Amino acid sequence: MLAPAFSARPSRQHAPRPRLLVLMLAAALALAACNGNDGYDDSITTLPTEPAGVGSADTAPVPTTLAYVDNGASNQRNNPCQVTLETNAGVRVLQGFLDVWTPSSLKVDAGVTLAAANGCPAVTASPWTGIPGDATDGTVKNAAIHAANINYVKTVTQARTPAQALAAYLDDRRQKGYSVSDGMGPLTSVWRAGTGQTTTIAAVDANQPVTPAVNDAGNNLGVGSASNARLGLAVDFIGNIADGSTEPAKRFYKYARPWRWSSDVKVVPALESAKSSTPTTDGGFPSGHTAEAWRNTLAMAYLVPQRYQELVARAMEMGENRILAGMHSPLDVMGGRVQATAVVAYSLNSAAYYTPTVKAAAFAQAQNYLIGQAGVADAVALNSYAHTAKTTDTAATDYDRFADTAAWRKAYLQRLTYGLGTTGAAGQPATVPKGAEVLLETRLPYLSADQRRVVLKTTALDSGLPLGNDGEGWGRLNLFAAADGYAAFNGDVSVTMDAAQGGFSARDSWRNDIGGKGRLTKLGSGMLRLSGANTYSGGTVLAAGTLAADSNAAFGTGDVFVKGGTLEVASPGTLAVGGGYTQTAGSLSLVLNANDGGRLKLAGALTVAGGDLKLSFAGVTPKVGDTLTVIKGSQRKGRFASVSVAGFSKVTVIYLDDGVQVRLDGV
Structure with missing residues (x-):
């Protein structure tokens, strides 16, 4: 009744x-x-x-600072010139790290003058002087944030479970595109079959040494359109995202990996053989694995927005697994996320990488293939299918560990900052980077570009948090929240x-x-x-x-x-x-x-x-x-x-x- x-x-x-x-x-x-x-x-x-109402619409003006989407091409791997904030967009987008750490290259009194040569300008700088076992080549500026950063790694690596050790090992040794594609949940099997993604690393006892380090000989992203009519355009789309190398930023910031900072950090035993013995080429900040995971998942989320939040949560999980492995710190993986987000927006806004026709064709192919494989009528039904559990077997390929949206929203928010503390004043207005609205283009297709910018503004993190001070706003974006529309x-x-x-x-x-x-x-x-x-x-x-x-x-x-x-x-x-x-x-x-x-x-x-x-x-x-x-x-x-x-x-x-x-x- x-x-x-x-x-x-x-x-x-x-x-x-x-x-x-x-x-x-x-x-x-x-x-x-x-x-x-x-x-x-x-x-x-x-x-x-x-x-x-209030009688007018909200706006999110483009910041006046130099935009990554206009200068992303300057972030080149192994550039012979000295890396500087002024000359490299990949370094500049991470400048919020300077609130925590001052790398030696900024110590003018300890530097040497490099004459202009080979097309490189004259600069005053110093090389990385680190040696094996040396933890630093710079100066800690914010001792509290730095200590919290390394202590987090100590805590989680000492309490790491066998399941976490295995996940950390797999995310380290598997190719990243394959690894993060399980963010597709119930669509994982058909996605991997359609792209042709494979791996040669199935399992390992992560708590036992593995010598030498195992490399994945599988197919990272899959087979491109030249020989793949199913999802070849989608594979091309993901593969064409700009490399966005973390090498210049590592070379500039010179911040050591956590196991170099403290012997209390416990690297996964099976990864001991993967540790580098050359600090000069093995900086911790930013995390390259994390950056690659974000580049791949954001491209996948563009093509399959039905799994947008789950895919960005999977990228965030990759970062967490880098910490659990003992290979990176929270600030390292936060840096990888920030830089990769800018790289993807740069790529999607660049006609050199993606024209509207290229984007539309790859999107249509991905949607039509998945609709057909799922046996549903349209993209609306695909959204329901993509969130319907196919199995409760946690070891199964199509198991959706991201199904609890509320729990992952909370985890995602925590991993945006890791609760490290503040580096500046709270309550400052949010800015939205030029071109960032493209990241929501397929997730909120019925909103204008200006409206999507406002969504990003209203869902942004507060000011004053680590890496939030990048001059454009990349470090404050919360894409998980933005995929749920306006927050104000x-x-x-x-x-x-x-x-x-x-x-x-x-x-x-x-x-x-x-x-x-x-x-x-x-x-x-x-x-x-x-x-x-x-x-x-x-x-x-x-x-x-x-x-x-x-x-x-x-x-x-x-x-x-x-x-x-x-x-x-x-x-x-x-x-x-x-x-x-x-x-x-x-x-x-x-x-x-x-x-x-x-x-x-x-x-x-x-x-x-x-x-x-x-x-x-x-x-x-x-x-x-x-x-x-x-x-x-x-x-x-x-x-x-x-x-x-x-x-x-x-x-x-x-x-x-x-x-x-x-x-x-x-x-």
Whole structure:
């Protein structure tokens, strides 16, 4: 039985005289049976206006600093010239590390002057003077951050489990493209089959020495389009991401690996033979393995945005495994992430690497191949398939260890900074790097480039955290959060989704907790679902398509105005609307479930000047005779053009002075 929600306030507040009680009750019942309300005047004299919001859209201006997407070509491996902040974009994008560490190349008083030669400018610098066993070639600037960085590695390597040791070993020795492709989850097998990815490293006892070090002779990314009609264009797409070498940055920053800093760092035994004995060519910052993992997964996520968050979480896991291996520190892997993110954006914005035609062809091939292999109808169905567990066997290829989105969101956020502390002031406005919006191009295709920039701004990390001070904003990007849409409406947001475009343009969900003073306007034929604990106050306007509430605070604290489309309420409890609710057209669809879910409770008035009310049920079984209070507010004006209830052909709508009830009369 579905119990009535809320207590219904009588239509009149004055108690009747006793001798008139019977007559008045009879009249009330008669009015209720014909959608009456005991004489309450529900005429609408003045229609509420649409929510005003703040009156303008938010923006994310391009920073004035030198942009990586314009200068990425300067990051060249083994460049004979002395590496400097001014001459190398791959070094410059990591300049936030200088808040923690001063490399010897910046010690002018200890340097030597190199004359201009071979096309290289004259510079003052010093070579790396480290020898085997030497931990440093520079000076610690922030002792607390540095200590926390190395202590983290000590702690996790000393507490490492056999399973973690194996994962760390595999991520070290396997080729990176193959290793991270398991971020595809249920699509892993078909992806590897379609690309032709292979590995020759299956397993090892990671807690036993392996001499000499084993190298993977498999096929890292797969087979390209010259001989692969299945996913050859996708393989080419991933392989053509700019190398973005970490070698110049390692040469510039000269920061040692953690096992050189402390003997308390325990390298995985099976990786002891893989350790380098030459510090001058083996810097720890930034992590090359991590950078390669990020370059590969961001390219994969562009082609398969259905697994966007899982793939970036897999790249983050690669970084964690480098720490668990004892080979890198948190700052090392954070540096790899920051640099690789800039490299991918540089590549995707560069016509030398990717024209719009090349990007579109690779994307279409990946989507069509996976849709066909999954046996589903379209990209929307592929999204569901890509998040449906195929197995509970944790050792199986298609096991999805990234299925717990909430847990991975938390892990991802922690690994963005590793809780190392702060290097600067918090609360500074976020900047979004030039061209970074391309990273969300296929994940949020229905937003404009400017809107995607604002998404990146509203989901960015706070200022003052390690590596966040790079001059552009690469170190503050949180791509996992950005894939869940806006985190704040600091301006008014209009979203136009065209269902005919398919994929996320047809159906998407925003799961962030959205704040701000702006207004959300939903346009177009597609469906947008909101599931955050939202507090935005500018109001919500639905003009077309479907806007759905999947949380109890989906629509924030402002008014809701429906003038077309379908407003669906599928909240787990009563949906709290912080203002009033007005409907002039379209449909209000309430999916009633346990715990009073799917009902509306308004802080303001209910005004209905047209449109329909549709009730359905999920997880509950109502019966004939039940009276359901489905909407309650401070007052009510107007009536729905029609009311229908799934499974019941006979219903009575009872319009109260402060809400709406529906009595189920027959099936």
